Amino acid sequence: MSLFDQDKSAGRMPVSLITGFLGSGKTTLLNRVLGDPRMARSLVLVNEFGEVGLDHLFMQSVAGDMVLLQSGCVCCTIQGDLDKTLRDIARRRAKGETPPFDRVLLETTGLADPAPILQLLLNTPMISHDYRLDSVVATVDALNGARQLDEHQEAVKQAAVADRLLISKTDLADINTSARLRARLEDLNPGASLFEVVQGEIDPALLFDSGPFDPSGKSDRVQQWLNAEAHDHHHHHEHHDRSRHDAHIGSFCLTFDQPLDWDRFNRWLMAVRASWGDKLLRVKGVLDVVGESQPLVVHGVHRTFHPPTLLARWPDDDRRSRLVFITRDLDRAMVEASWTEMEQT
The missing domain is CATH 3.30.1220.10 (CobW-like, C-terminal domain)
Incomplete structure (x- = not known):
């Protein structure tokens, strides 16, 4: 008999973290991703509805803290703390009190250290029973990213722990600036996949479903x-x-x-x-x-x-x-x- 649990990914909800420093394009990315039909059954967690520019996507209110978007996604505000919100959502989903969703996207604030959220998802029994960490996506501003990395430890940590690094606003930065930032990020986090994006335009398949646990059994994951x-x-x-x-x-x-x-x-x-x-x-x-x-x-x-x-x-x-x-x-x-x-x- 094994000492260890078998992978139970098929029964747990994947959670992807979208992080990045202030003004680096997280919300633009989120808006673009939610417009893709493949992301229709997503639940998006935000601190306040007004903080994320999704107003034009709102379709109807499901509850005081939850709205259904035109794309079929669900947007929910974080009530009090993330731990409580995730547990409450899992309970409501089990009772059929929410629209159907297959994944959770969580956008952090620009100054957030992603570590506490990762710790919550990795080893909090009442959370990991229903959720699993999928991917950490970090956006970095091509124009201001180098300065932010120089001046803010939070920006460095966001980039260092990411599975996917996205250099945004490359259409506004000159080639040399973008190239230097790319080289710096490759040095900082050589294991992350790195992409350059304009206005959040990227195939969601490149960003998500990137964790080690794969319900479909793909061995290369x-x-x-x-x-x-x-x-x-x-x-x-x-x-x-x-x-x-x-x-x-x-x-x-x-x-x-x-x-x-x-x-x-x-x-x-x-x-x-x-x-x-x-x-x-x-x-x-x-x-x-x-x-x-x-x-x-x-x-x-x-x-x-x-x-x-x-x-x-x-x-x-x-x-x-x-x-x-x-x-x-x-x-x-x-x-x-x-x-x-x-x-x-």
């Missing part, structure tokens, strides 16, 4: 999510001329050739979280564990980790364990040394 090779390749190059904020952010991938003893690995990971939790912006891995024929996914932010979950199958014949770290002020050598020490105990 987890490879794209982890993108271990990008972090590995990134580690072997020197990077100069980084801003004072960028210089604190790093990423690397640890690869384990032999199957891992779970008790030992888990003790080590708990020690890493206890020692350096504040420096772990994001950790994600696919592991080959002794006694398990299926790959085990681990995923965490700071000290909060999703319960380890077994995927249905390995994506290919390579069964080496890979663990990707996106960190602040924590280098690879320290983490590797801690693992070496654990192996010797």
Whole structure:
């Protein structure tokens, strides 16, 4: 009998986070995405209806905090705190008190640190019972993005933890400015897919359904999510001329050739979280564990980790364990040394 739960993605609602600094085009992107017929059964969470320019899409009121949009999407305001709102929506959906929806899109404020939201989705039992984290999409302004990254730690963190990075307003910036920003973002977060967009124009299929858990069973999903090779390749190059904020952010991938003893690995990971939790912006891995024929996914932010979950199958014949770290002020050598020490105990 396995120690770990099987993937139950088919029974949980995917939640995608749309983040980005002030004026970077989050609302423009959201408006454009909601106009796509494939996104019709989406629920959009906003702080206030007036904060998001969706007025022209409103069709009818469903309840005091919920409206149905012309596109078929549902827009809901966050009541009090996100935890309470998500639990309330799950309850109402189960009772048939909401229009049907298949995914949740959450737009953060421009100054928001995405970490608390990711922690809520990853390991809060009353939330993770009904929801699963799908993707983190971050917009970066081609005109002002470099300055915002220089001046605001929040902007750096938003870009560093994203699965998808969108450079907006490229039609307003000159080619060299856009190219420099693109290179900087590739350095900051080498594992993220990066796109340039104008007026939010992008295929939603490129943004969403990008988490490791795939109800349809596509085995390549987890490879794209982890993108271990990008972090590995990134580690072997020197990077100069980084801003004072960028210089604190790093990423690397640890690869384990032999199957891992779970008790030992888990003790080590708990020690890493206890020692350096504040420096772990994001950790994600696919592991080959002794006694398990299926790959085990681990995923965490700071000290909060999703319960380890077994995927249905390995994506290919390579069964080496890979663990990707996106960190602040924590280098690879320290983490590797801690693992070496654990192996010797």
